[in-house]
Amino acid sequence: MQFCDECGSMMKAEDGVWVCGSCGYEEARDSDAEAAMVTTEGQEESQVVDTSDVDVEDMGPTTGAICPECGNDRAFWEMKQIRAADESETRFLTCTECEHKWREDDH
Template structure:
């Protein structure tokens, strides 16, 4: 990822040039510095964890939360960072009765 030297916006590539979509500033691409950049290409998605065989006491903390499926008022919870680092974490909930899973984001 490259940022504009003029306005700080994220730049995109067009042929052999980095171009700022905000102010139009352009600079040549440098394959040496780009090889050190981290990309999402080739990265594997995190694996899904099966908790069906896990005892309730090993599931983690619980909280008061209304299950949208069975109206139970207790759920196990877990926080995960699924968006960019400058955004808040997402809370994942699992009903203690029916094991329905849902998530809460702040909007």
């Protein structure tokens, strides 16, 4: 990922140059620098954790949230940073009754 030296916006690769979509600044691509960049390609996805044998008191915090599947009013919750660091975290919820999972993003 490359960021614009002029305005700080994320740049896109086009025909051998990096181009800023915000201000139009262009910069030549450097294959050595790009090889050192960290990407999400080839990274393993996190594995699903089986919580069926875990006691309810060991599951973590709960909150008052209405399950969209069964209407239950309690859910376990967990916060994760899945977007850019300058954006808010996403709250993942799991119903305490039917174990339906959903997420809530701040907009």
